[in-house]
Amino acid sequence: MAVAQKTDQDTLVEALINIAGEQDVVTGRVAMYAYGYDATLLFGVPRAVVFPESTQEVVDIVNYCRATGVNIVPRGAGTNESGGTIPVDNCIIMNCCRMKKVLEVDLDNYVAIIEPGVVNYDIQEMLAKYGYYYPPDPASYKASTMGGNVGECSGGPKCFKYGVTRDYIYGMEFVTSDGKVRWVGGRDFCSEPFYDLTRIMCGSEGTLGYMTKFAIRIEPIPAAKRTMLAFYNEPVDAAQSVADIVAAGIVPTTLEMMDNLIINTAEDATGAGLPRDAGAMLIIEVDGPAYGDLDDQVKTITEVVKKAKPKQFKIATTAAEVDACWLARRVAIGSVAHRAPSYSMQDITVPRSKFPQAVAGIVQTSKDYDLDIGILAHAGDGNFHPLVLFDQRNKEQSERVHKAEAALVKMALDLGGTMSGEHGVGLLKKPLLPNEYEPVTMGAFRNIKRAFDPINRMNPTKIFDL
Amino acid sequence: MSQIVEQLKSVLGAENVVTKDMAKYLRGGEQPAAVVCPGTGEDVAAIVKAAAEAGVKVNVGGRVVETAGLAGGIAVVTQRMNQILEIDKDNLTCWVQPGMLHKDFCDSLLKEGLYFPPEPYAVGTSSVAGCFGVGDPDSKSFRYMPPRTYIIAYEMVLPTGETMKIGTKCIKCVSGLDLIHFISGTRATLGILTKILTKLLPAPVCKSAVVADLPNISAAAKAFLAIQKRRLFVVRENAITAKLGQNILSGAKGAVAFVDIEEFPKANVEYAKIVEAELKIAGATTTKIITDPKEYAATELGWLKAREAVNLNANKVRFTVGASNVVKGLDAAQGVVGPLNENEFTLIEAQLGKITVATANPDADAVKLNNAAMKLGGNVSGLLGSKLRCDEYSDTAMFDSITQLLHNIRKEFDPKGILAPGVKF
Numbered sequence: 001m002a003v004a005q006k007t008d009q010d011t012l013v014e015a016l017i018n019i020a021g022e023q024d025v026v027t028g029r030v031a032m033y034a035y036g037y038d039a040t041l042l043f044g045v046p047r048a049v050v051f052p053e054s055t056q057e058v059v060d061i062v063n064y065c066r067a068t069g070v071n072i073v074p075r076g077a078g079t080n081e082s083g084g085t086i087p088v089d090n091c092i093i094m095n096c097c098r099m100k101k102v103l104e105v106d107l108d109n110y111v112a113i114i115e116p117g118v119v120n121y122d123i124q125e126m127l128a129k130y131g132y133y134y135p136p137d138p139a140s141y142k143a144s145t146m147g148g149n150v151g152e153c154s155g156g157p158k159c160f161k162y163g164v165t166r167d168y169i170y171g172m173e174f175v176t177s178d179g180k181v182r183w184v185g186g187r188d189f190c191s192e193p194f195y196d197l198t199r200i201m202c203g204s205e206g207t208l209g210y211m212t213k214f215a216i217r218i219e220p221i222p223a224a225k226r227t228m229l230a231f232y233n234e235p236v237d238a239a240q241s242v243a244d245i246v247a248a249g250i251v252p253t254t255l256e257m258m259d260n261l262i263i264n265t266a267e268d269a270t271g272a273g274l275p276r277d278a279g280a281m282l283i284i285e286v287d288g289p290a291y292g293d294l295d296d297q298v299k300t301i302t303e304v305v306k307k308a309k310p311k312q313f314k315i316a317t318t319a320a321e322v323d324a325c326w327l328a329r330r331v332a333i334g335s336v337a338h339r340a341p342s343y344s345m346q347d348i349t350v351p352r353s354k355f356p357q358a359v360a361g362i363v364q365t366s367k368d369y370d371l372d373i374g375i376l377a378h379a380g381d382g383n384f385h386p387l388v389l390f391d392q393r394n395k396e397q398s399e400r401v402h403k404a405e406a407a408l409v410k411m412a413l414d415l416g417g418t419m420s421g422e423h424g425v426g427l428l429k430k431p432l433l434p435n436e437y438e439p440v441t442m443g444a445f446r447n448i449k450r451a452f453d454p455i456n457r458m459n460p461t462k463i464f465d466l
Numbered sequence: 467m468s469q470i471v472e473q474l475k476s477v478l479g480a481e482n483v484v485t486k487d488m489a490k491y492l493r494g495g496e497q498p499a500a501v502v503c504p505g506t507g508e509d510v511a512a513i514v515k516a517a518a519e520a521g522v523k524v525n526v527g528g529r530v531v532e533t534a535g536l537a538g539g540i541a542v543v544t545q546r547m548n549q550i551l552e553i554d555k556d557n558l559t560c561w562v563q564p565g566m567l568h569k570d571f572c573d574s575l576l577k578e579g580l581y582f583p584p585e586p587y588a589v590g591t592s593s594v595a596g597c598f599g600v601g602d603p604d605s606k607s608f609r610y611m612p613p614r615t616y617i618i619a620y621e622m623v624l625p626t627g628e629t630m631k632i633g634t635k636c637i638k639c640v641s642g643l644d645l646i647h648f649i650s651g652t653r654a655t656l657g658i659l660t661k662i663l664t665k666l667l668p669a670p671v672c673k674s675a676v677v678a679d680l681p682n683i684s685a686a687a688k689a690f691l692a693i694q695k696r697r698l699f700v701v702r703e704n705a706i707t708a709k710l711g712q713n714i715l716s717g718a719k720g721a722v723a724f725v726d727i728e729e730f731p732k733a734n735v736e737y738a739k740i741v742e743a744e745l746k747i748a749g750a751t752t753t754k755i756i757t758d759p760k761e762y763a764a765t766e767l768g769w770l771k772a773r774e775a776v777n778l779n780a781n782k783v784r785f786t787v788g789a790s791n792v793v794k795g796l797d798a799a800q801g802v803v804g805p806l807n808e809n810e811f812t813l814i815e816a817q818l819g820k821i822t823v824a825t826a827n828p829d830a831d832a833v834k835l836n837n838a839a840m841k842l843g844g845n846v847s848g849l850l851g852s853k854l855r856c857d858e859y860s861d862t863a864m865f866d867s868i869t870q871l872l873h874n875i876r877k878e879f880d881p882k883g884i885l886a887p888g889v890k891f
Binding site: 106108109110111131152153155159160163164166167176178180181182183184186187188189190191192193194195196197199200202203204207208220223243246247249250251288289291292293296297349350351352353378381382383416417418419420421422423424425429433436437438440441442444445447448449450451452454463464 | 554555556557558559579601603607611612614615624628629630631632634635636637638639640641642643644645647648650651652667668669671694697698699729730731732733736737784786788789790791818819820843844845847848849851852863864867868869871872874875877878879891
């Protein structure tokens with residue numbers, strides 16, 4: 001009787017099962033489909049998906065992959081907008097979702113130790129019970145994992161005042177392609193081992209190593225906050241209010257803007273009573289100690305906003321009104337599905353003073369390529385999310401979308417900005433990266449990659465080629 | 467060697483190449499071949515390129531250059547590159563040259579209603595580039611984050627002599643690997659900064675401070691813990707033993723507490739009252755709330771002088787224990803270095819959970835203090851702390867792998883090993 005020879009694939013699967021257990025390895029084509037895409041329209045097929053549950057399992061998988069020449073693509077919940085978790089040639093997906101333990105919460109010392117599969121929302125919920133929180137809260141925070149947040153250095157609505165993910169990671173444990181485990185940083189700002197290895201890992205999109213634990217900075221929830229909502233005739237009026245608020249010495253927690261198209265799709269979705277003829281909507285939030293200063297800030301902001309002649313201006317006085325202010329923003333991205341089956345979302349960022357020119361540039365791009373483009377923006381950061389609406393089944397339209405994406409990036413760079421404020425580069429923006437950086441800087445990126453992963457095993461071909 | 471000195475004279479002008487009476491520019495026992503004072507980024511690129519070709523070591527400083535490993539090398543003093551190039555109030559950014567004195571930079575910005583929170587490492591000599599080169603998280607970091615947060619773009623001459631540019635006026639950027647913030651703390655091992663774009667904040671609407679004389683530093687730590695338990699987060703909660711504390715509060719006998727408050731007006735008043743009350747409960751014999759801007763500036767300068775004295779003293783150990791464990795950390799320190807009030811200095815930066823103690827035996831005491839700190843969830847700071855932590859776990863492989871990574875990075879950028887020769891991993 002002929003005995004079937006084991007294929008490379010059989011050997012790989014067997015090895016992964018030996019390391020992680022059968023329940024933590026997925027190889028069926030249908031089951032793997034869910035791990036082949038992310039929030040972009042890109043798609044790929046891995047050889048297997050494995051869910052390690054410990055650092056040792058990660059080490060064993062990395063060692064096996066190094067010995068057999070298999071690439072490793074890290075993945076959390078797959079909410080990224082850059083193609084960073086799309087499978088590449090001859091790769092396994094190493095998914096962190098089952099490393100989801102909160103190992104320690106030390107409220108008195110403002111630190112928590114967590115595994116990468118912890119969902120951002122879950123740690124927020126846990127901390128909120130004690131009156132604490134973890135400030136970075138990307139729009140995907142209900143689903144996205146902390147591993148993904150750190151890998152992409154996620155932003156969110158509170159960045160203007162509180163910073164981004166990198167600012168809240170005290171230290172981390174990671175495994176590099178040589179199978180070595182390193183804990184760098186500590187439980188404070190002072191423990192990096194000379195070079196700030198924690199910072200270079202943040203936002204490296206899994207290209208330098210696989211992160212297995214984090215020490216995150218947590219903070220008490222501010223004692224008080226005030227939320228305001230303004231509707232304007234034109235986005236440029238909202239931009240003026242943003243500039244004036246900052247010039248008044250106020251650093252709001254949030255300055256979120258939506259344009260007319262998004263106001264209307266959000267209204268379609270919620271029926272919240274948003275004025276459909278408004279050109280722009282701005283959510284303004286301030287927080288701080290509860291000694292009455294916030295009321296003074298609200299007065300200042302009210303005067304500043306009135307200078308821009310808003311159509312409406314509301315100050316939320318109850319939690320329900322605060323929720324109402326945020327409802328439209330929360331549904332904004334999903335709401336465009338009412339208009340088109342597909343969307344492309346950029347995260348171009350420009351200096352705040354260039355906000356009006358960037359709005360004009362997006363409008364012009366919409367005209368130039370005959371595409372509907374809605375604008376969402378973290379206005380305080382100059383960080384735009386132009387949502388290009390289209391139908392990916394329409395090839396001609398899809399090609400126009402790609403041209404429009406490149407035009408938007410060019411516009412941001414011409415205004416002294418960057419192609420990515422918070423989503424990362426991944427595969428999607430990789431071809432455009434040399435437009436932002438000179439060869440010397442690209443060479444410096446490669447220096448770092450070679451220092452960490454000289455065999456180019458960790459998420460290869462992402463961000464740049466080695 | 468004389469060949470490269472002559473070459474640099476032709477590039478920079480003989481008046482900017484010093485080969486005699488170099489002492490005022492140098493710190494350390496070794497003697498470089500020359501001190502050079504570039505005026506532009508192009509000058510720096512020419513210096514480094516010439517040094518790389520000749521295989522000559524280079525180190526850099528704003529006013530003073532560390533000479534360890536620099537015998538026969540080139541000391542680059544950036545004091546001529548000392549200008550603010552652009553203040554952009556709309557975007558809250560500032561382009562500045564590397565050699566501007568850190569304190570002058572902060573003062574110039576305050577006059578424009580702008581705020582650069584990081585503090586000088588050594589108020590008399592530290593430059594803006596030094597702030598980021600050292601990257602030391604100062605005592606305002608709990609509120610404002612460490613210095614790395616405030617560099618958002620730069621130009622840097624690499625060890626090859628090439629100039630690298632990175633960053634924009636945007637406070638958010640995840641395009642490519644984060645070499646922007648990573649550069650903080652690299653101590654010129656990867657390149658020499660020639661132009662820096664800093665992030666700024668609007669100047670605080672209101673500034674005040676509370677200073678107090680307490681019987682000892684543990685009493686101050688207890689007061690700070692009480693303040694934290696009330697969920698009142700000020701800008702800093704520092705205390706330092708009396709000898710250096712004189713800089714802040716003349717006539718102090720025990721330990722001087724220095725608490726900064728930067729809130730909007732109403733909160734500022736309330737916070738100051740609460741802080742003063744807690745310091746009195748902890749036994750303060752003298753307290754003072756400072757609101758007058760001139761008096762505040764003088765008090766802050768006193769603190770910066772004390773900070774300078776601590777930072778420039780090699781005989782010390784710095785460790786962290788977490789904000790809630792500072793009292794216990796001080797007890798442990800007393801067990802190692804003896805009575806803290808009699809010590810040359812003991813400094814606590816309570817919100818950061820950071821303790822710095824003077825000691826005649828820093829190497830030996832660091833081991834003991836790290837052991838004590840680890841029991842409280844902390845460790846000695848920096849690379850030494852990483853080593854001691856690994857030693858404590860008998861995990862030399864971990865430390866070896868960390869230093870291997872540091873070497874890999876440095877070698878990728880500086881294969882000939884010419885920059886910052888005194889920095890050893």
